[in-house]
Amino acid sequence: MTQQTTARRKGLPVTEALELPVMFDVWPTLGAALDIGRTATYQLARDDALPIPIFRVGRQLRARRSDLLNFLGLTEENGDGAGAGTPTPLAERTTATT
Secondary structure, three states: OOOOOOOOOOOOOHHHHHOOOOEEEHHHHHHHHHOOOHHHHHHHHHOOOOOOOOEEEOOEEEEEHHHHHHHHOOOOOOOOOOOOOOOOOHHHOOOOOO
């Protein structure tokens, strides 16, 4: 019996998820984020059973970054799921006068 020499990638780090392009390939990116294999990823996509919408672009299966981040509970602003914080009131904003 031989030992496996390559480590299997576990999950998708938050920093990588935030740096994804607007549309990305279902495999390997979405599979890594959900920690599922290639065959399972494509089977779930075929059965429309993935937790985010999938789009066919030519022969490729693509997903949107915003859908993945929403599913993971992350926001594009700060990546911690806490939202963008409290907006600054209009009276406190500085405006330039010309």
